[in-house]
Amino acid sequence: MPKKTNVPKRDRILDAAEELFAEHGYDGVTLRRIATSAGVDVALANYHFGKKLDLFQAVFNRRAELLNGARLEALHACQESSGAKGPSVEQIIEAFLRPLEIAQETGDEGWRHYLALIAYINNSPYWGPRMMSSLFDELVQEFIKALKKALPKASEADIYWCYHNLSGALTLTLANTGRIDKLSRGQCHSADFRAAYDHMIPFTAAGFRKICEG
Amino acid sequence: MPKKTNVPKRDRILDAAEELFAEHGYDGVTLRRIATSAGVDVALANYHFGKKLDLFQAVFNRRAELLNGARLEALHACQESSGAKGPSVEQIIEAFLRPLEIAQETGDEGWRHYLALIAYINNSPYWGPRMMSSLFDELVQEFIKALKKALPKASEADIYWCYHNLSGALTLTLANTGRIDKLSRGQCHSADFRAAYDHMIPFTAAGFRKICEG
DNA sequence: GTCTATACCAGGATAGAC
DNA sequence: GTCTATCCTGGTATAGAC
Numbered sequence: 001m002p003k004k005t006n007v008p009k010r011d012r013i014l015d016a017a018e019e020l021f022a023e024h025g026y027d028g029v030t031l032r033r034i035a036t037s038a039g040v041d042v043a044l045a046n047y048h049f050g051k052k053l054d055l056f057q058a059v060f061n062r063r064a065e066l067l068n069g070a071r072l073e074a075l076h077a078c079q080e081s082s083g084a085k086g087p088s089v090e091q092i093i094e095a096f097l098r099p100l101e102i103a104q105e106t107g108d109e110g111w112r113h114y115l116a117l118i119a120y121i122n123n124s125p126y127w128g129p130r131m132m133s134s135l136f137d138e139l140v141q142e143f144i145k146a147l148k149k150a151l152p153k154a155s156e157a158d159i160y161w162c163y164h165n166l167s168g169a170l171t172l173t174l175a176n177t178g179r180i181d182k183l184s185r186g187q188c189h190s191a192d193f194r195a196a197y198d199h200m201i202p203f204t205a206a207g208f209r210k211i212c213e214g
Numbered sequence: 215m216p217k218k219t220n221v222p223k224r225d226r227i228l229d230a231a232e233e234l235f236a237e238h239g240y241d242g243v244t245l246r247r248i249a250t251s252a253g254v255d256v257a258l259a260n261y262h263f264g265k266k267l268d269l270f271q272a273v274f275n276r277r278a279e280l281l282n283g284a285r286l287e288a289l290h291a292c293q294e295s296s297g298a299k300g301p302s303v304e305q306i307i308e309a310f311l312r313p314l315e316i317a318q319e320t321g322d323e324g325w326r327h328y329l330a331l332i333a334y335i336n337n338s339p340y341w342g343p344r345m346m347s348s349l350f351d352e353l354v355q356e357f358i359k360a361l362k363k364a365l366p367k368a369s370e371a372d373i374y375w376c377y378h379n380l381s382g383a384l385t386l387t388l389a390n391t392g393r394i395d396k397l398s399r400g401q402c403h404s405a406d407f408r409a410a411y412d413h414m415i416p417f418t419a420a421g422f423r424k425i426c427e428g
Numbered sequence: 429g430t431c432t433a434t435a436c437c438a439g440g441a442t443a444g445a446c
Numbered sequence: 447g448t449c450t451a452t453c454c455t456g457g458t459a460t461a462g463a464c
Contacts, residue, residue, distance in 0.1 A: 122393070166383075177343060
């Protein structure tokens with residue numbers, strides 16, 4: 001892959017950091033490696049972002065608003081089109097997941113790395129509690145509220161456990177480890193988010209209904 | 215928690231490494247920290263296990279056979295009790311998951327850390343492809359075979375995508391990040407594996423049926 | 429304001445002496 | 447089994463070039 005020398009160095013640092021943090025985790029990456037990969041001097045990351053941790057957070061923050069905006073918009077769209085009874089479980093999960101196909105649609109590798117970074121953080125006992133809430137709790141609670149309305153008989157705990165299962169399936173998908181490719185001997189592809197969601201939406205919707213409608 | 219000075223130092227190193235690797239990942243832990251936590255000299259880890267990577271693999275290997283033996287035994291048990299028609303999807307998933315309650319049952323914190331380590335490795339784009347197959351593929355394929363029998367109309371790809379969703383839900387559970395506790399404001403507890411599986415088994419079984427039985 | 433060269437020093441992996 | 451020395455890597459600060 002050719003170095004994009006037309007992109008501003010500040011962005012190249014973010015891009016390189018995004019890819020490397022997603023693949024190797026926070027401690028698995030050095031600032032020197034990020035700088036080399038971005039084709040800039042070691043000290044430039046420090047100049048633009050301060051400490052390593054600040055860079056990490058800058059990477060995590062960069063695309064969050066755009067992503068969650070799209071998801072919230074999708075939720076509101078299906079809420080409006082469904083009237084007073086509200087959207088179905090399937091529609092809600094669809095709105096939660098489909099905007100994440102953005103990486104495939106735009107062909108922007110950066111999005112793929114970013115989503116893998118979310119998976120890393122969400123699955124980490126260290127980073128998860130420290131970093132997920134501030135960017136994602138508001139969005140999740142909005143979806144939970146919609147799900148409660150679609151499943152009025154469900155207890156709160158049941159809804160959250162179901163959400164946990166959905167979140168886990170999603171997280172492993174975003175991690176994009178290639179494990180399913182190998183297990184299935186090439187019949188499934190980790191990188192094919194569309195196929196993943198095509199299965200995940202009916203799968204998890206059926207799970208929600210089973211637990212929450214009895 | 216008091217230092218267990220009665221435990222052999224070699225095991226104390228494994229225990230400490232297990233806990234720290236699970237929490238911080240491979241690169242987030244130094245041999246010094248492991249040694250300090252185990253109450254032994256820095257060089258002793260090197261003496262017993264060689265390089266850091268070898269210690270990492272030793273930790274990952276240690277409990278795998280016991281764990282997967284129990285899961286396989288559970289699968290065979292339900293296969294025998296169900297006769298020629300074979301066990302149901304629920305029974306198969308139950309056999310896949312319930313032995314993982316071992317941490318809760320035995321009260322051995324080491325098991326909890328070990329399971330979190332599996333979650334870390336399985337969700338990692340770097341470690342997943344390098345370390346999961348050798349210890350877990352055989353077991354997984356055995357369960358897949360049973361699932362195919364229980365869902366004879368399903369395509370292979372569908373089975374594997376459903377397994378992927380199950381594996382993701384399980385992985386996030388094992389990671390034990392406390393996120394669900396926070397989101398649900400204390401109504402669900404990450405550490406309560408029994409509650410997690412009580413929901414995960416019917417949830418994922420319904421998903422399998424939806425995808426694989428139409 | 430953007431960027432590079434360089435230096436500093438803490439901390440760590442490893443090997444070899446004991 | 448343990449202690450220590452050595453070499454190296456990495457995060458960060460600073461000075462100054464463009």
